[in-house]
Amino acid sequence: MRPRSFHPTIIYLLFWCLLWSCRQHQTETVAEKSTSSATGYKVIAIKDGDTIELLKDGKPVRVRLLGVDAPEKNQDYGTIARQFTSDLCFGKMVNLVVDGNDRYGRTVGTIILPDGRTLNNELVRNGYAWHYKAYSRDKTLAQLEIEARQNHRGLWEKRNPVAPWEFRKSRRTSNNSDKTVAQNIPRPSDAARKVYICASEGATTYHLSKTCSVLKRCKAGIETVTRGTAVMNRQRTACKICAKPA
Template structure:
């Protein structure tokens, strides 16, 4: 009997601890662009987060500033939950951000027409459907007849930079002969 009550007490204690455990919440302290945020961790460390499975227009691209503003209006200054997927080649955390009420920032950007599903990194049918609905309703960037996906925009910018480097003529190095001062010559 004592063994049984000990197990029950231990179970109740563990259950109480599990129920009281709060998920770590982060504060959104910066929105770099539509799909990149800066969060402040509970330990007061800044974490740059690239939103997983979506791709917003670049800031210099059509609807880039609108995507950034939408993301900012949605979550800047708010407490959010971070669900980490991995880290990208730039050292950013890649993940999902949810508001305290469970609203997914990633999904809201697609649903409102401010992002594409990043199909190279996402196979989500839900995101595909949200994007299709935004297209059909001509929301956000889907107001344009033929919007350029950000991955194609970035590729075009890279090619343009490469072409500029190739087109730039190389300067020829010229070497000036150094003149030695004659130490022995004295002018009268």
């Protein structure tokens, strides 16, 4: 019995049907990936290392990262931690896993970055935040802090960095005495003038020039304030290299 043969036209049509089916599948797969990557919320502001703002339903939502505590803005590594967070997520679409709300009304949760990493974990892993043990028993965060300490990453390059909760406590204790001292310091004649200060706890001077050789050695971040604030609120004296008392 002779084998049954197919007309070339039929084979041609079958080939194009198969090709069209494959292309359609690829198009649907790409569309699914595109939709998936567009989900989540856009990061519209970085308040500090552990606090960001998302745009949700057209409104800003402030999020405090769960289980971590980054240095305060005017603390060593505060500015650097904030920049680290900004580099990872500012302007990007992220996912939020909500845990609850804190006493200030902020949403507390975990931020999932576009590449699948967790912002909370990355801060601790790279030495820009502590595992906030008072509010978290997360074993992953605990281990990441141990590894960051052992490898002297970020703020752990210092021998005894001050934890943010201890820093806040000391600030609250000294606030009243600072106000008393400030009242006895004469107001500079050019109090509104912009000056620059190092955010380090041990810094005691202010600078008129941002390019001052002394200021360039600052690793904690540079703040721009008025001369009145530097002198009366921060008890800073003029740098002998770039500034002179009014």
